[in-house]
Amino acid sequence: MCKDETSTPTRLIQWKRVESKRESKRLHYGRFVLSPFKIGQANTVGIAVRRALLGEIEGASITWVKFRGVIHEYSVITGIQETIHDILTNLKEIVPKAESNDIKEAFLSVTGPKVITAGDMSLPHSVKLIDESQYIATTTQPISVNTESKIEKDCGYRTEKLNDYGDGKFSVDAVSMPVRNVNYSVHPFVGCGKAMREMPFIEIRTNGSLTPDEALSKASKKLIDLSIPLSHIKCKEVPDFEENHNSFDSQINNANQSKREFFKNTFIDQPELPARASNCLKRAEIHTIADLLSYNRIDLLKLRSFGEKSVEQVSEALWKRFSTKLSNNKLDV
CATH class of the missing domain: 1.10.150.20 (5' to 3' exonuclease, C-terminal subdomain)
Structure with missing residues (x-):
């Protein structure tokens, strides 16, 4: 006979993948369920996991590209259908997967006429492209196209603008978010001892550089890392707060600036x-x-x-x- 506990031990909580599919090379879907939770706990977990998935997981992206002989973002190169702005937009859609956090360089050197795709780029061995068919541009004349790009790992969006276009270098509005979308829903059920319990269902869509399973694992580890310092707070450390309040205030100011x-x-x-x-x-x-x-x-x-x-x-x-x-x-x- 099950006994109704006043709390839900974490060792009893289990997770299961209930659905998984690859909708395209750059869109993977996974649906997961975690159970059991006390009433109110599932929503707390759902919010925390969703935020960690969308804001804490690093992804690689192209952050800038250099064109030879180009001085303006809206320049048109004879023999290329797209403007520089259009090409930058297409480069933004490329999804690299990088193993290390080091800044990597990628090169493109082709001669037209040709449909240029991500697969035409020369990459380091530690970087691979999720979808090599991603369109970049089309050359309609026998001209050479040579570019140099930088690939970096980061979190979220980057809208950095390079001030000097004189050397043909242009920033890309990079999106370093392996997780594209997260939804969760909470469903009640009757648990042991006829006590009401909850289970959250979490839906995750990624860009293919991570599977939904990998994304959920990374997000969980991020939440654990954020929580560990709180588990080491001791009463005897409280008097030291007054001595270190200036340093603590400085940390708060830095946090506000970062926000x-x-x-x-x-x-x-x-x-x-x-x-x-x-x-x-x-x-x-x-x-x-x-x-x-x-x-x-x-x-x-x-x-x-x-x-x-x-x-x-x-x-x-x-x-x-x-x-x-x-x-x-x-x-x-």
Whole structure:
């Protein structure tokens, strides 16, 4: 006979992959279930795992590319169908998989006429491409195309802009996110002793550089690493806080600065806003969370076609994704 426990030991919690499929080379899907949890615990786990999956896992991407004899992003090279801007957009879609964190270089040297794809790039042995058929450009004349690219590992979005285009070097709006999308849902059931329990189902979609199983494992390890310092707090260490408060305050200031930098590099697509609200913000030239943080509720209501419902949706999304509140007068971080 099962006895109803006052807590759920972690050794009893199990996970299982209930569905897995490869929708394309750059889209892998996995659905997982974890069980059992007490009422309220499943939602806590779901939120933490989702945030770790979307924000803590590193991925490789092309961060800049150098073209010979090009001085402007919207330049058109005779014999190439695409502008430099179009080529940069296509390079952004390439998904490399790098084993180490070292910065890698990739080279492209082809002669047209030719349809240029990611498979035409020369890469280090430690880097491979998930989809070599990814389109880059088309040359319509017998011209040579030579580029040099940099591949880096990072987390999230990067919108760094190189100031000097004189040497033909252009930054790519890199997306270093192996996990493309995460959803979770919580389902109650009757456990041992007729006690109500919960199980979260977690759906993960990746870009192919990681399987959903690998992504879930990495996210779990990230959460463990974040939690371990809390398990070593001892009562006898409390008096030392006064001696080190200046250092602690400095760490807090650095954390706030890092958060501001993070917001500058995070697009408003990340909180998964409804399409209507997202489109209204983009029309108002609000593209990043930092842009959004410069508006308060009253300012947002002044935007065209942006009503109270949209403001509430933005407020809810900011809190759910970034623990940031939207007040009447300002955004509280």
